[in-house]
Amino acid sequence: MRILLVDDEVDLASALAERLYLRGIEADWVTTAEAALEKASAVDYDLAVLDVKMPKVGGLELRERLRRLYPQMKFIFLTGYGSEIEFNEASCQEGESCYLVKPADIADLIQRMKDLLAHGGGDQ
């Protein structure tokens, strides 16, 4: 699987990408939505892991843009929000995305990736 990580926290995105790589998952990382769109135009990603709150263009809007361009792409949101239930209802009802609350466990993240790519579901 090929993953794109988008988070404005450089030290989070880079560490997460390295940890995924050490587990045999190819992951590129960028820190802005603009860079994500550029990267996705050059590489076929199966799944994008998106920070919800980013300056300028946030994760929810970025998902909409990526989804229009790459309909098969799946999404996992990383969020620091406390209102997980509301967030879940708002963003994950279409069965192609799910979310994890920061700080997330890497084993959970990888499992969610596998579930989404295997079944296309976003069940919590």
Added chain:
Amino acid sequence: MTTATEMAGWAGLQFFGRTTASVSHELKNALAIIKENAGLLNDYLLMMDKGMPLQPDRFRLVAGRIDQQTQRADALIRHLNRFGHSVDEAFTSVDLNEVLALLSALSSREVSMQQATLSTEVEASPVMVKTTPFWLLTLLGHCLSFALQVMGPSRELVVRVTKTGDGGLIRFERLEKMRQQNFPGEFEAALFEVMGATCRMEPEKKSMEIKLSNC
């Protein structure tokens, strides 16, 4: 009929909620970075156990990130704690230099999410005013939110503290789009009223001045 005090109280609650949500979000980010980088150090050790050489430079870099994020989280909690203590005394003397520094720290996420930069310029000596610290922070927080809406394309804001004969001034500058906006709104007007502070809008100078008096 809603009184100015009730309006100010509601504005304060809103500011309190917005600030704690923002700072806790920032804390979550710091914790996530610490967790991920601590995990990465563990990964390196597991690789070493499997016979792969440890790379000291990588190890140092990742440990440095953890140290940096721990300091970030500590500063966030310190600021949040000071903010919490702003309700300890209903009416007391505060140094506007310190109030502005705290506001700047508490608002750093709001500012960065707007891709803005905030510069503060303070007096060399304390600028003491008698006021309600929590309401002062609330009022300045509302002023900053307004300033972020009307800043210019450079996205740079300057907030300056100046001592006056009977108190102090806080001046928000580089409000390039100020004419298009309506400020103070009802909440801010209520805060000005209960605090006995005044606001002077200066569109020609692209600035806004808050005057706090000890009289």
